[in-house]
Amino acid sequence: MAKTAKIDVKEQNLLTALRGFFKALLEDGDMEALLVPQHLPMKNVVMPTLVTDPEKSNTADPLAPVFPMNAAKMVSRLTRRPVGGRIAVVLRPCEIKAFIELVKLKQGSMDEVILVSMDCYGTYGNVDYTRFAGDDGADASLRFYENVVSGKGTAWEDIDISPACKACEHPVSESADLQIGMLGVDTKDHLLLKAMTGAGEDLLEKLGLPEGEEPEGRKKAIEDLVSDRVAYRDKMFEETSEATSDLNKLTAYLGNCVNCYNCRVACPVCYCKECVFVTDVFDHEPSQYLKWAKRKGLIKMPTDTVFYHMTRLAHMSTACIGCGQCSNACPNDIPVMEIFRTIASYTQRAFDYEAGRSLEEEPPLSVFKESEYSEVTGGKD
């Protein structure tokens, strides 16, 4: 049975309570640093910050319905080699999943991090969020939360949370060391703090917070939210499969692609130092373009756009955790997340694998035997 505590909210607002908790992590929790999203003073955006001074966490806002980037990449940078102290990182469930994938790919390490997760109600796209937040980001975050809790939903004016979030069946992380729970919790009174691992329990001990317990309604609340999202997700799979069911449709689907590679840069699990698409491999001879054009009379420029997405799917679909940063980053509004998650649902199911679920699960390609999938391999090794 996991240990639970509570973060008192009474009399204060949610953000203040959370900020107090973060400060305590640094002060009482023996953390060397804290990675947490904060409103930056110069512009009203929320970015991950690495905080060592407890006083400098006062604009932290993990409630803001936005994540301009998947912070797993930042955690990877912090942990690729020993950093020399423990860091608490406050992440969304999808960020935790991405980080788990990166650790499996030897791009990071769990050794010196404490993963702190927040229940996630979804996020707006980067541009939408700026509009939504207006001048006071913190206030906007509370407004967003209020709307959700009150049943008004996540939509605001013509804005709504991103399709990736609508299709996300993991609003609560099961892999964090510490889970901050809001779903089904009386957040006017307190937030739930649940230690999911031994390291989490140790930390909880040190913080000396009042004991709490998981409210009865939490499970149901999570289930209800997940079931809505699964329904959305399955519809999305169906529509996307249909929209990309042959090569012509697929070409049309990806027709806007300009090879900016933003999606790849935004993708938390695309871990290559340098993508094959920017190496000499695709450095075609000028005469080659002409040859191709001659063969068909016309070719679309730039070339290799469909090929690019297919390659990325081949390399990464088994590791896709569905955060939607690819779509978020696309300048031409290609539904990249939709196709990625749709394909990933097939590839991951084929290997009975779920990206980001657990460190124990080896990535499919490391355990794949040539005798498997005899319909493809002939069944022999």
Place this chain on the structure above:
Amino acid sequence: MKYIYYPGCSLEGTALEYDASTRAAMGALGAELTELNDWTCCGASAADAISYLLSMVLAARNLALAEGMDMDADIMIPCSACYLNLRKVEDHVQQDGTLMGKINEALEEEGLAYNGGVKVRHLLDVMVNDIDPEAIAPLVKKNLAGLGVAVYYGCQALRPYATYDDHEQPRSLEPLIKALGADVHPWEMGAKCCGAALMTTKKDVAMELTGALLKAAQGADCIVTVCPMCEMNLEAFQEPVSKARGEDLGIPVLYLPQLIGLALGLSKKELKLNLNLALADSFKQRLSI
């Protein structure tokens, strides 16, 4: 072709027609048979059940007699049990170095000696290998076209001493039957035991085996055999077997030389067809006998 002919007791009794037809058919095929002088019983299955040496001596006595005839001819035997017993002497003498001495010590009483110098052949062997079906075909006067013949070898013509055919899947009779223009009835029973040896002592057991054979022969026009015990067994017990099984299992049974004789145009008298017990009238009409 000359042979020393050993008929054996059955051919003097229950198988008179086998004796007659053998002599007639072989004659018609140009083989010369000289009956073994003063032949005696081979010992049948009885001698072996009483005394091993006796079984050897009784059979060897006949071989010694044949050697005495000094004819440079093989001894030819139509009866499968006699064939087995005489052939066994040949075989055992080769395997057991002391046996010849013992046999001769006993035969001395009769003033005879056996030297292992005569070859024992079954009538079937002679028909197939010396006379050759191909040589019979041109001699056929009455074509037996359409006659379905169940060929029945029985055990002891084949086992353990058939050097001329397969022990398990015998085929040697087939070219003979075909040479006569008749058809071979497809069945699996040609080499199976008919139970004759048990008919007197374990009748119920024998009836089972006989019944199975007769049943499998249904569809054929007749059974042709080369063993007097089998022939007798198959024809004599058709009634009780039919009764026990509740179905009519009657079928004519002929000896091989009888069928050959018929085809060669020999008379039914020469072949003593009147002695067969199960020749139905329809069968006789068909072959106009």
Place this chain on the structure above:
Amino acid sequence: MKKKIGSTLVVGSGISGIRSALDMAEQGYQVTLIDKEPHLGGVLTQLDYQFPTDHCGMCKMLPLVERDSSSQYCLRKGLFHENIDIMLSTELVAMEGEPGKFQVTLRQKSSIVDQERCIGCGECARVCPVEAPDPFNGGLTDRKAIYLPVPHNIPNAYVVDLDACTHCGECEKICPTHAIDFGKEERKKFRILVVDDELIVRDSLKEWLLDEGFDVDMAESGTEALEKMSKEHFHLKLLDIKMPGMDGVEVLKRAKEIRPDLPVVMMTAYATVETAVEAMKIGAHDYLMKPFDPDNLIPLIVNLYHDIQSAGVKEMEVGSVILAGGFDSYDPSTGKDTYGYGLFPNVVTSLQFERMVSGTGPNQGKILRPSDGKEVKKIAWFQCVGSRDQQADADFCSSACCMFAIKEALLAKEKSEGQIDTTIFYMDMRTFGKDFQRYRDRAEKESGVHFERSRVHSVETTGKDDGTLRVAYADTTGTKHEEDFDLVVLAAGQRPPTGAEEVAETCGVVLNPWGFCQVEGFSLSRTSSEGVLVGGSFSGLRDISESVIQASSASLEASRLIHSKGGGLAEEVSPETGFRDVSREMPQVLAVLCKCGGTLSESADFDEISSWLEAQGSVTGVHAIDSLCTHEGWDELKETLQGNSANRILIASCMPYVYARKLRELGRSAELNPELMEVVDIRTLAFPGRDTEKEAVHQEVRAVLSMGIGKLKGMDPLPVATSRIVQKALVVGGGIAGMTAGLAIADHGFEVTLVEKAAELGGNARTLHRTIEGHSPQELLEESISKVEKHPLIRTHTGAKIIYSQGHVGNFSTSIEKEDGQGETLDHGVTVLATGGIEAKTESYSYGESEAILTQHDLEEKLAEGGVEPANLKTVAMIQCVDSREEPRNYCSRICCQSALKNALFFKKQNPETDIYIFYRDMMSYGFMETYYSEARKAGVIFVPYDVGQKPEVSVEDGRPRLSALDPILGREWLLEPDLLVLSTGVVPDAGREVAEQFGVEVNQDGFYQEAESKWRPVDFIKEGVFMCGLAHSPRSIAESVAMAEAAAQRALRILNSDRLASGSVVAEVRHSLCALCERCVAFCPYEARHHDEDEEMIVVNELMCQGCGSCAAVCPNSASVLRGYRDQQVFEVIDAALENVV
């Protein structure tokens, strides 16, 4: 590279022949590999699937180091190795000289078809009017008299079956490349002398022979014949035996004096056959039987003519001879054929069944009834057909059939998706090999193969003439059953190979009573004739892994002999070929087109193709040659290359595989790296008669040409990497296996360190006092220990242990702690692990509760000490498979049945009055061991089978064991109070797991060492440079351990033999700047050729171990891992070229 002076002849090219040949060749010897068949591969060419993987895997025998000296494609298709000369349709006909220096004479039959010219188009077979059963498909299908011996060979040339051929000449006429030559023109020059006193014989022979185009002369007497012979030249003499005056035999004797090489064929009537046979012994070539019928005689003489005229005779000197003639299968239609084989079409042999499931088989792998092509629903396998049957002259077990049957039953299940019902009828299921028992259990429990312990007596039809077979049998309880099957598969047993006696006589080796090669003492490869070794099934049928082991043991002995005769030390430095450095030049491709002797002209226009080629960017020259496969053509190419500035060569001809060896030669003469040459096949595309428009043909030809150009352009060969080798070996374990391996290596001149943990050398053999064959392990032990101790190159550490080992092939470093506690670090290039096994301990059957309850090992010791007095024993009981062949120790220990038989026979011999009972599950008296089982039965030992679910029960009362067990035949209980109860507890590995960890190698679930591949690489670990042998691999007899130790030494020697080893030209490399160190490639590499060097922070490739498979390149997402010669750009270009012409 170091080349040993010395050569070996390997007779027989089945797996064991190939293994021996490769062993010797890899070590640097020159090998001549011959086979009497027109194809390579022996029986393996017919078998597509091997237990336990249920596929082939033969290619895994190909060299892993120095691999570029050998072909690297499917070994069932073909093989070439720089050091191996392959001669097919060839027999060894004479051998003289002494070990180390034999003169051998080889005779190669003509195949009528010029193998170099034949392009395998099949026109000849299309027009051939003769159909003959195809032995490749076990006679289930027909082929023509001119045929492909194996459908998948490379190169695949036709051959003529002269026995079936009617010499009609149709094929000769139609052959587009004029590869077929029946020599009719040549016949005019072939002079035949007919010697007969009868005019009519002379005249008719003359007339017939003249009609056939021969030149004929006659002589009416021996005297005349001899006179003619001394004056004129003849090629063949037909000689009558019975002539007045000088008879034929006398003439023959004198003729042999005048013209010893003139082939003489005797003519004889029936009465003088024996004389003719005598004449053969004096040197007659053959004999013909009178009276003559021209229809039979003429083909005979024509065949003789081909035999004499076109057979190539080759004489050569070799240091040793390895006999690997394999085995023949028992023909179930011979003898008493109770199963109707040959009579019922649905009764087939296991080999025929294997063909039935093969994709190249009669129904492309569909299992259909031969009688009517209906789907098969029920199959029965009958074991021991022609084996374990004294009436078939076979008091032996054929060893491999049980596993073969299980494999086939599983194949039937797999092919039919479980729909086919399978039953195996057996007496003892002999699953005595490593992992066999679990395979059997899986077949039974998971796949539903039914096992019935019963020997079926005969097969019949149902009497309905529908092809269905009726099988009747009595089960163990005596109940009779009748069951119908669609197919009956007979496990036809082993017989010695045809010609075994002749080979044995030629080589002076002794055969065993069944006609197999007799092996000596504790060796499985030494024959009675020094210098002549035996490999594989010629000394008794073996499964693949045993054959491979024994073949390597034979090559080790062959090599040791050559070495001991002084043939092994000399070093021949192969001339370093300096290739032109073209790395800085722009690609300049010279395209060479072969016109295939004009055959292709009607379907393709070479001028048009040439001008298209000239227009291609990188092509700087185009050269057309009439026939590249002829010497003239090849010389023309060489000449063209002289002084040509082209730095890439594209050859457009046929059959690219054939060119590998030629290209290397061309590379040397043109000083151009052969990696920069590419052969593409345009002949298949442009061959006439494909019903394709010329333009379409051109399009396809252009596609393959541009693919070739694309590939060549991107080629950037680097100098081949070499690694330095520490030419020393470490052997861990000082038992028989370890000592044998150590001696074998040291005898080749390399330093060996032998580490044994016990205080004395000897291991298990110390406690063994006699083998079932009557050999003395103690003598072997003493001999081995004394040799080891005296050997100047062997250092022995007893009472020592391994502390730590690191490194990789060629460069290992291992620390040991010696008896005195001192540490020492050893550098070595190879490691042999021979850590042995021990008898398993048991608590079953009240062991330990009574002094009368012993293990087989205890008994052995007691007998040696005189602790047991056989004369006093009234009753002895033995229980087999104690704690074995069931989980968790679900394997057969292989030697316990032998021990039980040995001890039972010993007791019976000492005291025939002793009642001996052996309780067993399956008696594992495989191979010729069966004889001892028969002997034990005859001696009156009572064998009682028991089921694993109903084991004997043992209790102890007043210190005496009481045993009760069910006798399944009698259906009642045994109650015994034996004076001795002996338990066969089997073998467990001694130190396996621990040592394995230290050396970074794997063990299996039972703790035995895990070989790289159970069949094809039985003594290798996955980790290259580490080898295993002896009981640590799996339970085995002393002789089997010795063979395995020799095999391990052989594998080690091929590494130690050179001070440097070259990697292949196709190896992987890492572009570190791109590498994100995700280590996927490390996990994925099947050869453990990669590791993450944490200090350098990079992925490192061991080029010696890398086999260039490309798995790493495939798994790497951003091409940080690449394969030389297969770079992405290059591959893309080739793909583009291939797609270029897709409309």
Place this chain on the structure above:
Amino acid sequence: MTRKQTDLGIPVGESDLLESVQEKVRACMQCGTCSGSCANAFAMDLTPRHLWRLAQLGETEEIFNSKTFYLCSACYYCTLRCPRGLKLTETMGALKRLAADQGIKKHKQSSNFYDAFIKTVERYGRVREIEFINRYFFSLKDPFLPLGFTSLGLKLMRKGKISLQLPILVPIKDDKGKVKYFEGRFDKLFRKVEELEARS
């Protein structure tokens, strides 16, 4: 020591009797080919394999309690098929001889049949069916048994296949040429064989 199950109550020590039989089947490995092959196995109380097993173990009483060997009709299938090459048909014959020798009551019907047959041979050299059948039925002392064969006998007699002619015996005369008694044709030979057999 109880090497056999006690409740069977088999006398130990009579195994000498079986020695010649044991010798023939010792190498048997109980594969069951014989039992499967035997046409008469259905009527046997013990299968041939079972019988050989008992012989290996020297279970004399059990063997002779069985009628299996008398059911052998000498079709020789087992002999030809036995993978150990054992002469099984001969072994059945050997058991018949032993049973006759021992005069085992249970097997009277069979042994008497053979005995009657052989007596006829001894007397006349050839077999006269009528005499030996009479002897046989007489020896069985079962007046009803022959009835089973009556109709056949009559049939055969009608066909002249059973001759009623009296056999010829060899008259043995005294010194004066008077017939003393009629000797069997082969009395001397049979006595000699008996003597020879007793010797070995």
